[in-house]
Amino acid sequence: MSVQMRKFLAAVLLIFIVFGWVVTIFGAGPIPTLKEKIKLGLDIEGGVYVVMEAKTDLTGDKLKKLMEQTQAVIEQRVNQMGLSEPIVTIEGEKRIRIELPGAQDSDEAIKTIGKTAQLQFMLADGTVALDGSMVKDAGITSDTQNGGYAISLKFNSAGTAAFAKATEKALSGTVTPKIDGVLPNAIAITLDNQIISAPSVKDKISNGEAIITSGTGGFSQDEATNLSALIRGGSLPVALEEVNTSTRTATIGYNAFEMSVIAGIIAVALIIIIMLAFYGIMGVAANIALLLYIILVLWTMVLLGSVLTLPGIGGIILSIGMAVDANVIIFTRIREEIEHGKSLRVSVHSGFKRALNTIIDSHVTTIIASLVLYQLGTGPVKGFALTLMLGIIASLVTATVVTQLFLDIFCESKHFSALKYYGMNEDNTPKFKLKRKFSFIKHRKIFYIISIVIIISGLAVGGIRGYNYGIDFTGGTMMQFDMGKQVELSKVDDTLNAVGIKASELVYAGKNNTEIIIRTMDSLDNEARNQVIAEFNKDFGITEKNVLSVEQFGPSVGKDLRMNALKSVLISCIGMLIYIILRFELKFGIAAVAGVLHDVLIVISLYGIFHVTINNPFIAGILTVLGYSINDTIVIFDRIRENLGIMKKNKLEELLDVSINETLVRSIMTSSTVLVVMIPLFVLTSNTIREFMLPLFIGVVVGTMSSIFMCSPIYYDLCQLSGGTKYKGIKSKKAN
CATH class of the missing domain: 1.20.1640.10 (Multidrug efflux transporter AcrB transmembrane domain)
Structure with a gap:
């Protein structure tokens, strides 16, 4: 490529970069800013997500079909809630994740979605007349008699016949009420055995269409919308159990x-x-x-x-x-x-x-x-x-x-x-260069001993005292309240004891300690959380609006997290080992994976010694440590491989020391820049990001040290045991 062409491309690229940043920050005409265009997660925008688990023993294709049907029904419901881009996805084999951006009330969201969500129409004596699968459609309409809104129902052919029979019996006067609050001539509409409406029947309805009114004043628009959405959603094909809930206000x-x-x-x-x-x-x-x-x-x-x-x-x-x-x-x-x-x-x-x-x-x-x-x-x-x-x-x-x-x-x-x-002098020497050459292979046994001591000590302390697992690993609940003023933690504890809840942790948060964070080892379902809020309302005047965030994890979630963490590490190591074997040789691969496992064990050991919380972000941190550690190791191994083809007259231990020293400045420089980037994140950001940064912070240091002090020495010892490398001409002798 000619010089002029390169200059032209560089100029175009600079213009593109400047234009890109202007658009990103300020927008340009019809092009919106990045802030307006990018989708923000619930932890930024605020909202609710719920993970529900299907209670079924089905497997294989039958389970897959069941979950797809369940997903479709829930999508139909949440799309009627009027929220911006709700998301319903199948997670794993038996779970459904429902994300509701903009929603603030987890109680209302869960009720609308339906916990087990079996929709049924019952006579006052408890006889089931028809179920949600027979409802063809449900919508809202104006209530011309009472004002406000009403719900319009349409049934399929089976539902039309069943509803006609039910309305006829409700009007016959032969129904003996057995459901509290339901009149003899009413038909109760229940969701998960909870009555969501019980309209009285005035005439036999045989045309497959019906109108539900609330009497004087009619339904409000929100009431009519929610009720019609629940009815229109129909029956879920399987019972669901809430296993994970998160609510976060947009402010936080x-x-x-x-x-x-x-x-x-x-x-x-x-x-x-x-x-x-x-x-x-x-x-x-x-x-x-x-x-x-x-x-x-x-x-x-x-x-x-x-x-x-x-x-x-x-x-x-x-x-x-x-x-x-x-x-x-x-x-x-x-x-x-x-x-x-x-x-x-x-x-x-x-x-x-x-x-x-x-x-x-x-x-x-x-x-x-x-x-x-x-x-x-x-x-x-x-x-x-x-x-x-x-x-x-x-x-x-x-x-x-x-x-x-x-x-x-x-x-x-x-x-x-x-x-x-x-950065070079006129005599072709670098302005900055480490003058001292370090002997890493010679002292490798010292490095081995230090690592073994840390790992054994950490695992022993963690095993005896117990690791500090977060609620996402053990199951549990976190609730954050805006109390409006600083209150005594003992009073909050008394309030929790009044509803039979023992807090594992009570801490202040926010400016002037006006917020309270409560953590329990019990996984509190929606009903239990509502009891806590009701008790807080009685003692402190706190309502649902004062709940800043909620995190709830069922025990099964924690078990899956631990299994996924183990699988993640194993699969990553296998993938890396295969790649390194293909690009280098088996001994390089074994040494690299040994270094990775060393880093994981060191991080886990340090978490055991200092009793740092192990949670979901910890898994992400560990896997990123794997990637970063192997990144650093590969750079050194690449230099070793190159020198193995050049320095054929050198002893292997000398060659390894030269290779590590040649890449030492690069290792220090890269690690330093990554750590420099992490410091503002760790100091200025939220606990959520700090939980990601802490294992990374530790891992970058440990990963850098292992790539220098562990992986190359392990490679050397493997060569000693097997009689050398596949690269010819390299002399080897036992190092001191």
Whole structure:
């Protein structure tokens, strides 16, 4: 490609980036801003989600068909609630997740959806006359006699005959009432054995159509809409049990969103400064690529219809830190080429070429972990995995295409072709380079002992004292109330005891401690939560409107989370092992997976020692640690593989030490940038994102250390045991 063509493409790209950021922030004519276009998750926008589990023993195709029927019925109901884009999805084999953006009342939502939702029409004596499957349609109409609204019903042929027979019997005077509050001439409409309406029959109805009125004043529009939706939904084909509920007000979610955006801006600014400070003109190219990278990720989410959650924001910002890694690998290679005496132009081209395989290998292994996380994760974890995956793919494109385009232009420029702009002295030596060479293989047994001590101590402490599992692992409930003022925790505890609830944790939250967070190890269903709210109303004047957020997890959810966590780790390791074997050799694969398992055990051990809460975000954190750790290890292994083909006269232990030292600055630099990105997230954002960041924070440090101090020594010992590597000409001797 000619110089002029490259300059033209660079100019077009810069215009596109500027235009993209203007549109993203301010919009442009008919094009809305990103804020208006992107879908926000319930944890930001506010709303309710409920996960319900089918109580059935069916399996295979019969279960699949049953769940699809159930999904269709629930979709029919929630679509009548007037909410923005409700979502009903099958989760796993037996669960239905219902997401209701904008809804604030979980009690009303669950009632409308229907807990077990068996719709029946009964005579006053309890005789079932017909069921919901016989209802053809239900809607609202004006109540011309009483004012307000009424419900119109239409039945299918079977329902028409059954309803005609029922109305005739209700008018006959032979029905003895056995249902409290239901008149002899009434027909009770029940949902899950709860009466939702009991209209009196005035005439025999044989035409398959009926009108339900409420008497004086008629129904309000909301009452008529909800009742008609429940009737129109019909009977669910299976009983459902509430196993997970979450309610969040828009205020809490949006405040957390704003703080996350601020943290993201700070993180990006820090990355830009760091890249300029350490890499000069190469940092300028990387920062241009970074600005494009952010636009690509965000607008790709819009085009895919993806939902942006708080953990998803964490995934984007974390992937920004990891995206720096590709540029750091490239820049390290370019400096090495310059140091070998090559011209700047040749160094840029050969540096990119030599870095490409390393970048692809390191990113693919991270994508494997992200894919597993997306497939086995639920809710916010999926959002985290999706944004992380999009970020990794975007970083591959921007680093290998955009950064290279601008570096090609810079190195051919009269103004920016001096070596000082590339962090090099005029004698082709780097301005910053670790002068000391470390002997890692020689001291490997010390590293082994330190890791074994930490792992055994952590697992022993966690096993004896017990790990601090969150309610999403054990089952339980979290409720957050806005009390309006600071109240004594002892009084709150007394209120809970009055309804037979023992709090496992009571803490203040919000400004001036005006909010209370209650955690119980009991999984409180909708009815139990309503009892708590009623008691709070009596003692503190608190209503449903003062409930800021609710999280409820049934015991079966926690069991599935633990199993999914185990499966995620195993599947990720198998996938990575296969890829590394194909790209390298078996011993490299075993050493890499051993390092990954080491990192997982270290993180779990530290959580056991310091009694940190293990919950759903912890799984996402662990899997991201897997991806990051393997990313760092692959970079070192790639250098070892390269040196195995070059340094044939060296001893294996010498070669490994040289390879680790050659990539040491890159490992430190990449880890530092990722940690720098995490700090604003950890300090400024909500607990939700902090729960994701903590295992990542620990994991980045542990992963970096293991790739340097553990994986290469393990590879060395494997070579010792098997008599060498598949690469010929490498001498090996037992290290001290």
